[in-house]
Amino acid sequence: MDNNHLITTENLTKRFPMGQTELTALNNINLTIRKGEFIGLVGPSGSGKTTLLNILGTLDSPTEGSAVVLGNNTAELSHKNSAKLRNLQIGFIFQTFNLLPVYTVYENVEFPLLLQKLGKSQRHDMVVDALKWVGLADRAKSKPAQLSGGQCQRVAIARAIVKKPALVLADEPTANLDAKNSHHILKTMETLNKELGTTFIFATHDEKVIGYLKRQITLDDGQIANDQVLKG
Amino acid sequence: MIRFLLKGLVRDRHRSLFPILVVSIGVMLTVFAHSWFSGMINDIIDSNAKFDTGHIKIMSRSYAENKDQTPNDLALTGINDLLQQLRDDIPEMAWTPRIKFGGLIDIPDEAGETRSQSPAMGVALDFYGPGGEVERLNIQNALVTGRLPRNPGEILISDELAQRLETKVGDTATLIGSTMYGAMAVHNFTISGTLKFGMKAMDRGAMLVDIHDIRLALDMDDAAGEIVGYMHPIYKDNTIQSIKAEFNSLHTENDDEFAPVMLSLRDQNGLNDYLVYAESISGMLIFVFVGIMSLVLWNTGLIGGIRRYGEIGVRLAIGENKGGVYRSMVLESAAIGFAGSLIGSILGLALAYWIQVKGINLGDMMGNSSLLISNIVRTRITEQTYYIGFIPGLLSTVLGSMLAGIGIYKRQTAQLFKELEV
Ligand SMILES: Nc1ncnc2c1ncn2[C@@H]1O[C@H](COP(=O)(O)OP(=O)(O)OP(=O)(O)O)[C@@H](O)[C@H]1O
Numbered sequence: 001m002d003n004n005h006l007i008t009t010e011n012l013t014k015r016f017p018m019g020q021t022e023l024t025a026l027n028n029i030n031l032t033i034r035k036g037e038f039i040g041l042v043g044p045s046g047s048g049k050t051t052l053l054n055i056l057g058t059l060d061s062p063t064e065g066s067a068v069v070l071g072n073n074t075a076e077l078s079h080k081n082s083a084k085l086r087n088l089q090i091g092f093i094f095q096t097f098n099l100l101p102v103y104t105v106y107e108n109v110e111f112p113l114l115l116q117k118l119g120k121s122q123r124h125d126m127v128v129d130a131l132k133w134v135g136l137a138d139r140a141k142s143k144p145a146q147l148s149g150g151q152c153q154r155v156a157i158a159r160a161i162v163k164k165p166a167l168v169l170a171d172e173p174t175a176n177l178d179a180k181n182s183h184h185i186l187k188t189m190e191t192l193n194k195e196l197g198t199t200f201i202f203a204t205h206d207e208k209v210i211g212y213l214k215r216q217i218t219l220d221d222g223q224i225a226n227d228q229v230l231k232g
Numbered sequence: 233m234i235r236f237l238l239k240g241l242v243r244d245r246h247r248s249l250f251p252i253l254v255v256s257i258g259v260m261l262t263v264f265a266h267s268w269f270s271g272m273i274n275d276i277i278d279s280n281a282k283f284d285t286g287h288i289k290i291m292s293r294s295y296a297e298n299k300d301q302t303p304n305d306l307a308l309t310g311i312n313d314l315l316q317q318l319r320d321d322i323p324e325m326a327w328t329p330r331i332k333f334g335g336l337i338d339i340p341d342e343a344g345e346t347r348s349q350s351p352a353m354g355v356a357l358d359f360y361g362p363g364g365e366v367e368r369l370n371i372q373n374a375l376v377t378g379r380l381p382r383n384p385g386e387i388l389i390s391d392e393l394a395q396r397l398e399t400k401v402g403d404t405a406t407l408i409g410s411t412m413y414g415a416m417a418v419h420n421f422t423i424s425g426t427l428k429f430g431m432k433a434m435d436r437g438a439m440l441v442d443i444h445d446i447r448l449a450l451d452m453d454d455a456a457g458e459i460v461g462y463m464h465p466i467y468k469d470n471t472i473q474s475i476k477a478e479f480n481s482l483h484t485e486n487d488d489e490f491a492p493v494m495l496s497l498r499d500q501n502g503l504n505d506y507l508v509y510a511e512s513i514s515g516m517l518i519f520v521f522v523g524i525m526s527l528v529l530w531n532t533g534l535i536g537g538i539r540r541y542g543e544i545g546v547r548l549a550i551g552e553n554k555g556g557v558y559r560s561m562v563l564e565s566a567a568i569g570f571a572g573s574l575i576g577s578i579l580g581l582a583l584a585y586w587i588q589v590k591g592i593n594l595g596d597m598m599g600n601s602s603l604l605i606s607n608i609v610r611t612r613i614t615e616q617t618y619y620i621g622f623i624p625g626l627l628s629t630v631l632g633s634m635l636a637g638i639g640i641y642k643r644q645t646a647q648l649f650k651e652l653e654v
Pocket residue numbers: 016017023024025043044045046047048049050051052203647650
């Protein structure tokens with residue numbers, strides 16, 4: 001196996017029960033994703049983008065076929081081990097930010113490190129670094145409610161990358177943001193991709209995002225309609 | 233991590249303050265209700281105990297066997313020594329002698345001829361002795377006219393009897409009865425006051441006399457029908473039973489029919505049956521109460537848990553495992569349940585204690601005091617009161633969140649997200 005292969009899927013299929021019948025959300029997806037890629041998943045609503053991200057992020061498992069993520073076949077992972085894999089290697093960014101409202105910016109970003117049981121001073125250094133990356137070092141003590149949407153999403157990015165994961169999965173990270181903030185977010189992710197070598201995969205409808213992509217995978221009705229490298 | 237969770241708990245009032253409030257109110261009500269019911273039971277015991285059974289009573293064996301006839305010929309003798317011994321050996325209880333007797337009350341006119349007459353029953357008390365009878369029986373408040381006996385030969389009679397006999401305070405009343413040895417006894421008393429007993433049979437024809445006077449009248453020197461003992465401040469069945477067992481064991485060897493025997497309150501007047509009945513009724517009420525409280529708290533726990541599926545989804549995505557999330561939820565609810573149950577128990581106990589000590593005087597409100605019916609309502613704290621609210625408070629909160637938490641396991645992680653996104 002090629003060590004650069006971060007993710008491989010083979011005939012990956014996902015069906016959801018729909019009353020008497022089943023709904024095929026993903027149909028025979030074959031994909032190979034390498035370290036350091038910067039990939040956009042595009043396609044119409046209902047085409048299966050979120051479903052694919054959930055499976056790649058080990059939050060869900062395939063009905064048929066397989067997905068190997070960072071050397072782990074997701075179908076064979078126990079709850080415990082998939083949690084461990086997410087904790088150490090995978091960062092998530094959501095459309096709705098999903099920060100924990102009662103905690104400060106600092107504490108939100110610190111949370112994944114607490115789960116890793118890192119020491120206090122190590123956590124501190126890593127959190128400060130991550131907040132610097134996203135340009136929010138001065139808002140460490142704020143609560144999410146005191147931040148703008150763009151700032152919240154940057155906190156969410158900091159939370160995703162603070163543990164320096166191999167893979168970051170983002171589901172429509174710019175959908176709730178205006179143009180200026182969207183560009184800011186993408187530039188931040190682009191820089192992280194370059195400097196840390198973090199692999200990014202995000203689902204998006206957003207035209208503004210397309211220009212940043214290195215590779216664009218188009219889904220349609222659960223199938224890969226197009227897979228093209230945009231820049232190299 | 234624990235600190236992190238605690239911070240969240242303290243900062244999020246929906247997760248801490250409100251559930252704690254709900255738990256503590258529920259627990260407080262349960263604790264208070266329990267003490268209230270215990271108080272009610274205790275009250276009924278108490279009015280029986282005060283006038284009749286005592287918390288414990290000593291009689292001679294043969295008197296005890298025929299006690300309904302108040303056979304004073306079988307009365308205990310050597311009372312002074314026995315009382316002294318009891319007061320020395322068991323100083324935590326108040327001991328006092330009583331003589332019950334029956335006879336005719338005769339009201340003479342100026343010429344000494346009978347003006348009116350009625351059968352009467354009487355209780356002789358050690359009015360001013362160390363037994364504290366005047367306070368115990370609330371006699372001062374039960375007076376309708378006149379005053380307490382102050383001089384030898386003064387008696388109190390029921391107000392109803394006084395009216396029927398057309399007599400009043402200051403008049404002479406002659407008691408015609410029989411002495412301890414069966415001879416006829418005729419003794420003149422002066423009525424110093426009239427009383428409301430609060431019980432039909434007594435109000436129809438009863439009198440209170442100082443025990444020293446009745447000893448003279450009935451020739452009962454150093455004798456008494458019974459000695460009653462009272463615990464302070466409240467009746468404790470366990471203590472009473474052990475005092476009784478010990479006292480009676482001292483006299484088992486003695487087969488004299490005049491040897492003293494102790495009977496506890498439960499042994500008399502069918503009070504045991506009553507107690508068992510009352511306890512089971514109040515047990516049922518408390519059970520229903522605790523059940524309702526548990527349902528409410530359970531629901532609070534459930535809602536609290538379900539409200540947090542979103543947060544839980546994020547934590548799972550970030551890499552916390554399901555067991556960890558579940559444990560932290562249960563732990564949180566245990567902390568909430570503990571804090572709420574503790575606060576509720578303390579508040580409930582404090583309120584119960586206050587009413588136990590102070591009492592609520594219904595007599596004052598109704599202006600209707602009597603000797604037999606207690607007009608002060610008191611709560612009563614028993615050992616059960618300490619945990620009757622605490623345990624269900626804690627358990628139902630934890631159980632509620634445990635059930636809510638099962639959702640974490642049942643749902644696909646991705647599904648928790650769906651619920652989070654809408
Ligand atoms: N848990 C589920 N149960 C049943 N059907 C589901 C479930 N999750 C997704 N689906 C269905 O699978 C299909 C793909 O959904 P998915 O959320 O992946 O689309 P998407 O490309 O992310 O759409 P959007 O751009 O609107 O977010 C849809 O038809 C959806 O209704």
